[in-house]
Amino acid sequence: MNPGADTLVVTLDRLAHGRTGDKGNRSNISVIAWREEFWPVLVAQVTEDKVAQLFASRHPSRVQRYLLAQLQSMNFVIDDVLDGGVNSALNLDSHGKSFSFMLMSLLVEIPKAWKDRLAGPQ
Amino acid sequence: MSEFHNPSLPLRIGCGAGFSGDRTDAASPVVHDLVDGLRTMGGSAVLIFETLAERTLALAQLARVADPLAGYEPLLLAYLRPVLANCLLHGIRIVSNFGAANPVAAAQAIAELAHSLNLRVPRIAVVSGDDVRSHPEVLSLARSLPRPVVSANAYLGAQAIAQALNAGADIVVCGRVADPSLTLGPALAHFGWALDDWDALAGATMAGHLLECGAQVTGGYYADPGFKDLPDLAHVGFPIARIEADGSCILSKPLGTGGRIDSHTVKEQLLYEIDNPAAYMTPDVVADITAARVTEMGPDCVRLSGVQGHPRPTHLKVNLCHQNGWLAEAEISYAGPRAEGRARLAADILRERLPLLKSRVDLIGVSSIWADDAGAMLAALPDTGHTDVRLRIAASHEDKAVAEQLLREVNALYTCGPAGGGGVRTGLRPRLGLVSCLLPQASVPSRFDMWQPAAIGETV
Numbered sequence: 001m002n003p004g005a006d007t008l009v010v011t012l013d014r015l016a017h018g019r020t021g022d023k024g025n026r027s028n029i030s031v032i033a034w035r036e037e038f039w040p041v042l043v044a045q046v047t048e049d050k051v052a053q054l055f056a057s058r059h060p061s062r063v064q065r066y067l068l069a070q071l072q073s074m075n076f077v078i079d080d081v082l083d084g085g086v087n088s089a090l091n092l093d094s095h096g097k098s099f100s101f102m103l104m105s106l107l108v109e110i111p112k113a114w115k116d117r118l119a120g121p122q
Numbered sequence: 123m124s125e126f127h128n129p130s131l132p133l134r135i136g137c138g139a140g141f142s143g144d145r146t147d148a149a150s151p152v153v154h155d156l157v158d159g160l161r162t163m164g165g166s167a168v169l170i171f172e173t174l175a176e177r178t179l180a181l182a183q184l185a186r187v188a189d190p191l192a193g194y195e196p197l198l199l200a201y202l203r204p205v206l207a208n209c210l211l212h213g214i215r216i217v218s219n220f221g222a223a224n225p226v227a228a229a230q231a232i233a234e235l236a237h238s239l240n241l242r243v244p245r246i247a248v249v250s251g252d253d254v255r256s257h258p259e260v261l262s263l264a265r266s267l268p269r270p271v272v273s274a275n276a277y278l279g280a281q282a283i284a285q286a287l288n289a290g291a292d293i294v295v296c297g298r299v300a301d302p303s304l305t306l307g308p309a310l311a312h313f314g315w316a317l318d319d320w321d322a323l324a325g326a327t328m329a330g331h332l333l334e335c336g337a338q339v340t341g342g343y344y345a346d347p348g349f350k351d352l353p354d355l356a357h358v359g360f361p362i363a364r365i366e367a368d369g370s371c372i373l374s375k376p377l378g379t380g381g382r383i384d385s386h387t388v389k390e391q392l393l394y395e396i397d398n399p400a401a402y403m404t405p406d407v408v409a410d411i412t413a414a415r416v417t418e419m420g421p422d423c424v425r426l427s428g429v430q431g432h433p434r435p436t437h438l439k440v441n442l443c444h445q446n447g448w449l450a451e452a453e454i455s456y457a458g459p460r461a462e463g464r465a466r467l468a469a470d471i472l473r474e475r476l477p478l479l480k481s482r483v484d485l486i487g488v489s490s491i492w493a494d495d496a497g498a499m500l501a502a503l504p505d506t507g508h509t510d511v512r513l514r515i516a517a518s519h520e521d522k523a524v525a526e527q528l529l530r531e532v533n534a535l536y537t538c539g540p541a542g543g544g545g546v547r548t549g550l551r552p553r554l555g556l557v558s559c560l561l562p563q564a565s566v567p568s569r570f571d572m573w574q575p576a577a578i579g580e581t582v
Contacts, residue, residue, distance in 0.1 A: 013349060017386065019338075021395030024558070030393035032386060057492070057499045066399050068412060070428075075393050083495050087177060087446065087556045090482035090516040093491035102492060120349045 006112050013104035014118035016042060020099040025085040026077060027096045029103050033072040034119050038110075042074065043067065045108050051076055054106055055099075058083075076103070126215065126287050126311050129367055131165035133312040135305050135329070136362040139201055140336025142173040146200040148336065148360045151376035153205045155362055157212050168308040169209060171201055171218035172301050172334040179298055180443030180554045182222035183273040193224030199235055206232075210241050210292060217283055217304050221295040223273065225249065228295050229573040244293050247286035251568030252278050252298040254440055254561065263559055267444050269520075272554060274442045276561060278568045279405030279434070281317070283307025286570035294570070298441075300404045305330025309365050324409035324431025325369020331402070331409075332373060332391050332426065336360050339373065339391035340422075341381030354380025359422075370427035372419060383422040392416065392426070401432070403439075405563070408432040437560035446555035447520035450479075452532035452548040453486075455512045456540070462488060464540035465511040471539055472515055475531045478524055481517035490514070512545075518553055525550060 003009045015038045018030040031046055033039045052063040061080040068074065082096050083089040116122060136156050138149030149169060156167040173195045186193025195201070198220050209216055221228040229246045236244050254260050255274045264271040275298035284307045286294045294307070309315070309326035317323075332339045339361050341352040359379025363371040373383055381387075392411065396402055402409040410430040417425045456464045462485065469483045482495045487508050493499040515532060519525040529548040536543065 013346075017346070017350060017390065019343065019390045019394055021393075023395060023397070024556070026397070028393070028396060030390060030396075032389045032393070034386075057494050059494070068393075068399055068414075070413060071389055071392070071411075071416060073389055073393060075396055075399055077397055085556070087443075087554055088518070090449075090495055090518065091491060092484065092514065092516075098491050 003109060007109050008112050008115060009107050009109050010118060011104060012046065012106040012108050014120055015108060015110070016104070017119070018100040018103060020097055022082060022086065022095045025080050025082045027081050027099055029076045029078070029100050031074045031076065031103065035117060036072055039069070039072040041108065041110055046074065046106060050106060051078070051103065054102060055081055126166050127314055128166060129313045132159070132163050133166045133168070133309060133365045134159050134362055135168045135170060135308055135333060135365060137172070137333040137336050137360050138169050138205065139171040139173055140334060140338060141175060142178045142195055142197065144173070144336055146197060147204065149201060149205045151379050152360050152362060153208050153214060155376040156214050157208060160212055166308070166312050167212070167214045169205065169214055169216050170304040170333065171216070171220050172304060172336070173197070174219045174222060174298060176441060176556060177443065177554055179222055179275055180273045182224065183443070186223045191227050194222045194228035194231065195220035198228055198231060202232060202235060203239070206236060207239060207241055210236070210244055215287055215291065215308065216293040217308060218294070219296045219299055219304065221248065221297045223297065225295045225297050226573065232293060232295070233573070233575065245291050246293045246295060246573040247289065247291035247570040248573050249278065249282045249286065249294060249296040249299065249568060249570045251282070251566060252276050254566060257561060257565065259559070259561060260440065260442065263442065263557070267557065269445045269555070272443045272445060274440060276438045276440045276566045277405055278438070278566070279303050280307035280310055282568040282570045284310035287311040289570070289572070291570070291572065300406070301334040302327040302330030302404055303406060305333055305363070306406055309369070313367055318433070320407055320431030320433060321429070322369035322431070323407040325371065325427070325429045326365055327404055327407055327409050328392070328411060328414070328426060328429045329363045329365055329371035332371070332388065333361050333363055335391060335394065337381060338394065339387055340375045340383050341387050344387055344390060352380070352382050356380060369429065370425065372423060372425045374423050383424050385416045385418050385424060388416050388424045388426065403435055405434065405438050407434050436563060438563055438566050440559050440561050442557045442559065443554045444557065446553040447518050448522050448525035449516065449518045449551050449553045450525040450528040450549070451514065451516045452529050452546065453512055453514045454532055454535055454543045455545040456543055457510045458542065459509065461511045462505050462508040464542065465513045466505060467540045468513050468535055468543060469515070471535070472531055476517070476528055479517040479519060479528055481515050481528065484514040486512035486514055522550070
């Protein structure tokens with residue numbers, strides 16, 4: 001991603017936080033905006049396609065995004081990404097508990113003016 | 123004891139454990155807070171323990187097969203011993219799924235605990251109906267599976283819990299019930315809601331969803347230094363929800379405990395293990411959080427309101443667990459110059475020696491959990507010269523002897539593998555497979571019975 005003159009590229013964890021849950025072979029990951037003004041940028045840039053690309057190595061069969069505007073939160077439901085789920089996975093993280101941090105590594109382009117409002121060390 | 127049904131007075135529900143294996147000292151501060159609330163506000167108070175995950179019940183069923191008096195939550199007495207006296211003294215009801223595969227034996231163990239602590243004899247209700255192994259549709263599904271079924275349990279709803287509380291139970295012992303039903307049951311009994319008051323049922327269900335994972339709503343599983351800082355997770359406080367007559371709730375935690383409740387810790391838990399936020403399915407109601415509001419009322423005090431409800435599903439979810447072969451895992455470490463290269467060589471040797479096993483290899487220190495089973499991601503990564511790498515290999519197979527070969531081959535790396543490998547650990551465990559199905563609610567009746575000591579010999 002090449003930032004423009006007035007923009008900045010940051011990882012998603014500067015704008016939002018989230019947690020992973022699992023049911024069977026399906027993972028769900030929340031993305032919760034730290035500030036209200038971040039919400040439209042998240043909606044525009046944290047898309048089903050981007051998330052599918054990010055998780056490509058785990059071969060998701062479907063990525064679905066649900067928006068909760070009132071809570072400035074979104075919920076990603078990712079199918080068939082847990083190698084069969086907690087009962088059949090060979091992966092150490094059979095629940096996919098760590099996935100929220102994979103999602104938080106997504107790159108997002110933001111206005112430079114937000115520099116001082118981001119989560120994490122300034 | 124005062125009447126539990128008392129809609130004009132507060133209902134406060136605290137959580138003492140959020141999974142099987144949770145801290146056993148978390149419930150005491152919750153109970154002290156509930157006692158303070160009863161003194162100042164009156165009303166009703168409940169302590170819940172949620173200790174059943176998808177697999178826990180099948181493991182409990184295996185334990186019961188080995189010992190007819192086992193099969194309930196192994197930490198049951200450790201959870202109850204610190205709080206049982208206060209709960210019985212102050213009329214704090216206890217509701218839990220810690221009965222697992224053997225609620226009757228759990229009831230007996232609780233009665234014996236009360237006796238050993240010189241407490242009054244508790245009225246213990248046992249909820250049954252979740253074990254559907256003999257249901258015709260389950261039998262038919264079981265016959266289609268290649269391996270024997272260990273357990274088949276329906277996720278029951280809140281109604282039998284509410285009936286047991288109304289009948290005066292001090293303690294309600296359940297097996298499989300939907301996690302939020304542990305909270306909705308007491309709310310139904312306290313407020314006397316109609317069973318189709320969908321918004322109220324959905325509100326209390328989501329209150330239960332916030333409570334059911336214990337500290338996950340009070341700052342547990344949340345901290346990320348520099349980004350999400352929290353005080354004193356070593357003593358994180360477990361949550362208490364005050365349920366209102368409309369189903370909304372106000373979350374707090376005991377004074378002096380660690381962690382934090384704010385809108386962000388609540389939103390993380392609100393969305394935890396949610397699929398479509400407009401249709402969170404439980405046996406009691408379909409909850410819709412798309413119009414929900416999360417409002418900070420003060421320090422460590424957050425209100426959840428605006429949850430909407432839709433009619434309950436016609437069917438109950440059922441999980442069948444079946445035997446599923448063996449999981450073999452083994453590890454060995456390489457450190458110092460060219461450690462990663464030696465670990466990668468060890469992985470190549472293992473794959474060549476184990477042609478019958480479809481194995482997964484991780485190089486802990488390089489990539490431990492995000493790679494694919496087939497190893498494509500790891501193979502695409504160049505050797506980056508890590509100097510402390512632990513090779514882990516895992517495979518499952520229905521034949522124990524074949525699975526065991528993996529353990530032996532990792533051990534053999536000591537003398538036949540790359541230089542300097544050390545710290546071999548191996549493990550072999552039976553696996554359980556999980557299949558889900560739906561059964562019509564009407565075909566899975568649930569009920570409660572007050573536990574009687576005389577009944578033990580017949581029913582255990």
